[in-house]
Amino acid sequence: MLSDLPLFPKQASSMAWQVDALYLFLVALSAVMSLLIAGLLLTFAVRYRAKSRADRSNAPEGNNTLEMIWTLIPLGIVMFIFTWGAGLYFHMARPPEDTMDVLVVGKRWMWKLQHLSGRREINELHVPVGRAVKLTMTSEDVIHSFFVPAFRVKMDVLPGRYSTVWFKPTRPGTYHLFCAEYCGTKHSQMIGSVVVMQPDDFQAWLGGDVSDLTPAQAGERLFNSLGCITCHNPGSGARGPALTGLFGRQVRLAGGSAATADEIYLRQSIEDPRAMQVEGFEPLMPTYRGMISEEGMLQIIEYIKTLGPGPSAGAAPSAAQPARGGGS
Amino acid sequence: MSGHVVPPRIYFAVFAALMILTALTVWAAFQDFGPLNTVIALGIACVKATLVVLYFMHVRYGGRLVWVMISGALIWLGILLVITLADYASRGWL
Amino acid sequence: MADAHAGALHAHQFEDADQQKDASTLGMWVFLLTEILFFGGMFLAYAVYRIAYPAAWAAASHHLDVRLGGINTVVLIVSSLTMAMAVHAAQLGRRQQLVVFLILTMLLGGVFVGIKAVEYQHKFAEGHVPGPGFHFEGADGRHAQLFFSLYFAMTGMHALHMIIGFGLLAWLLAGSLKGRFTPSYYTPVEMIGLYWHFVDIVWIFLFPLLYLLGRH
């Protein structure tokens, strides 16, 4: 029985071995330190038990050099661990340039995911091996947390905000997906799996179901059906600011402040337009709060992302490579 | 630390100062000093609070321990405010 | 805070009256420090949202009555003066003066809470109370509702402290009418005085933060 007992989760992402390396280092350090302390305790306990006749002359009551040593050496060691862990964390926090994006909405108690090609999934995520994947996540209700142990990644998913996590799968297989932030009654059933496939298999899988619109197309459809297009058209004299090439740009707001047009900016502009009044425009736009689902919001944002610079705004862009605005 | 009898004229002087500062802060609120408005409003509030603490609450005549404790609590409050606000200020950085 | 029995010079656990008075003062200060952190939590929430939503909060702040707020500030500062004078009277053993100043302080405290109640009533009438019935005329009602949430939380906690202070003053008044306080024993007057001044200081910050910022 014990031979089946695993000590490590599977390593299935580029991050996994790096996290495991730090883990193993810390396990070794802990073992050494624990054995050192336990060894000293036992040695002293035996040697200086009341009945022993060990030499007790000149018993020290303190030693400043010793105190310095066992303050500074541990301090040095932990600072070393800190830099190691911090480097790892930066690596996790900064997705590479060329990622495959997936939109994720958590709700009690399921994960709803959509690929940029349009394919939707529930409680399952299919990804190709060897390709960096970035998830943009939000929640419909309470805080959830997206956790794939085999990838060693975890990120909270919050209502009203967008958080991201990225990973690069390295080994095909099926891995656990857990919700790690307690979210109520069926928290332990908010689980699923991540299926890592060979790139060819993945392409076949992705093409297997073409009935769905891509998120950008769905977003465009929403954009038109909600009437956004009537004001936000690229023509001159439009009542609303043009959205072409907007994403990632700096926007000047009425009142003199500036903001970067990122996901949360777009979301707030749709929900509270008059709080985010762009300089040079009249406060005409009504709120669309409550009229767009979380997925719809992600799709509209995805659509606006695709409105790259140039006059061809509105034309169906390539979904796999969303245009990203210049650096913020 | 206590038992020091403060002459009433000091109380009245502090009171007058508090009144003047109150008028000043209301006046300043209706002028446009840009971002300085906040600084002025909070600065005046701090001065007023200090006056109350030093004279009405007799800290000026009290022992060192009370000074140490008040500064300790303010430092703790500062920790709470500064570190949390630093998180909010740096949310977008990567 | 004082643990002395009426009549006894000092409680049994102390060596002498000085040690007792010292301990009581220190204890009261430690208590006030906890109060700083108590209100500090709300000040933090205030700072976070004020920075995040400056326009909405300025707009919401405009709906507070700066005249009533200003009058209340004056009322509270005067009450601090009368409280300080009450302690002064107790130090010198002027019993009548002590009674008069305590009554004045209570009256002013009552006026403050009364004006606060009028303001609350206005808020109810205007629909500025957060919740399903919230109604706001400005551009950004959502974030204005955050402002009013904190407005009620902060002023509500402050008013609660005022009411507690009022009760403590009534207890002091009863004691001083019975002649409990002498120049050698007036610790309760001094301790409750410290509390009263502290509540005043909280308002000294609440007034500009809630009523004045973004006013121009």
Added chain:
Amino acid sequence: MSHYLNHDYGIRSWLLTKDHKRIALLYLISATVMFMIGGIFALLVRLELLTPAGDLMQSETYNKMFTMHGIAMVFFFLIPAVPAVLGNFLVPMMIGARDLAFPRVNLLSWYIYTIGALFTLWAMISGGVDTGWTFYTPYSTAWSNTNVLVTGVGIFITGFSSILTGLNFIVTIHRMRAPGMTWFRLPLFIWAHYAASIIMILGTPVVAITILLLALERGLHLGIFDPALGGDPVLFQHLFWFYSHPAVYIMILPSMGVISELVACFSRKRVFGYSFIAFSSLTIALVGFLVWGHHMFVSSQSVYAGLVFSVLSFVVAVPSAVKVFNWTATLYKGTITFETPMIYAFGFIGLFTIGGLTGLFLASIGLDVHVHDTYFIVAHFHYIMVGGVIMGYLGGLHFWWPKITGRMYSEFWGRISAAIIFIGFNLTFFPQFILGYLGMPRRYHAYPEEFQVLNVMSTAGASILGVGYLIPLVYLFWSMRYGKPASDNPWGARGLEWTTPSPPPVENFPVTPVVTEEAYAYGTHGKESPVG
């Protein structure tokens, strides 16, 4: 002979007592009750986790079990255990005072604690609460259908008992020391309590206002953290952890104080590096306030805030390590005996070392991402809370039991139960480190089958641990009536509390003692006779 237990009789003399020693016993009774309630919840949680399918109880019930386990243990047992029981009894005696500075406030704090506990128990009986002891918004404000409000009120109220205890200790330690009891003659137990009291008075009000704001949001729609209004649930986490991380030090620092006393006494030697242990307590109290964000590494707080919290979390590990090294060095050239309290002290040092070292895994931000909210963190904080705090508490309780009751307990059963607790504890919680690294999330009612073996081991350990805790309850209770009468100083210990009779008279000392020597002046006065 008249002492504090027999100078007055009747329930009234207890419920209206202003004697710190009697109040300590009141706290002992109520904290023990809450410990047993929390323990029953823990056993139910472990029973449920025997099987992966979650078939013992509904998930609703399970969620209430772990929530109420956490609330009962954290707020009503771990925080008051050492300070309000042992601290209440010993702080005045150790500094040579007749009582705490404010005896009535002390009694009030017990009543506040009891009222808060009754509120919480009422909430538990009338349907329970399922938010987790952390009350994260917006789940707690808008989604949970359980008794969040009543529980919140209970915890809010209890917070004030902690504030009043801390206030009393600080004033007492500043103002009530006996002649000659200078700061650097204070026992380290007092230093530890002073440091913990600072946290109690500066941290507790923040959690009080946080819980209050939560209640206002839930009850009156004052949406301070409501994402629907643009409020930020992460702000709640900041406010909550600003207290709840230092709260860990409210629990562990007093226990560390106990260990310093035990190690010195049973090595018959002055504690090694007295001033370093004393200052490390204050350092922990201060730096401990700067690290709360390490509970939020994956909460979407800013990357740089995470780094700052990470580096400070590593810094706070150092003074804890310094304490462990100093205790170990104290044994060197000591004259060591192995009575029950000393066995607990050894257990504390060992388990705390493991708990502290695994803390490094969690402070390490890139690694925490993986183990955050898994059983790894559960194992880690139980090593600190149970392996540290409760070991220290039980060690201290045994050590001062003769002083408190005037009776000796059975040394045989004491040693047996200490060993059982040590073994049961490790079997319960060590497998959870592995479980956590494998990725089993905490607060899961059902789990994938591959985690079952480790969960079965853990549950088996928990039943041993449960038995281990019941044994002292029996023999300590038994000793109160049938135990051998204790001498004034059965351990040959130094310290003012051992210079008065057991049990002590009402005002502790017939005459106010005058202190002329350092703390732990073992050896300088010749060896006391060892225990009989």
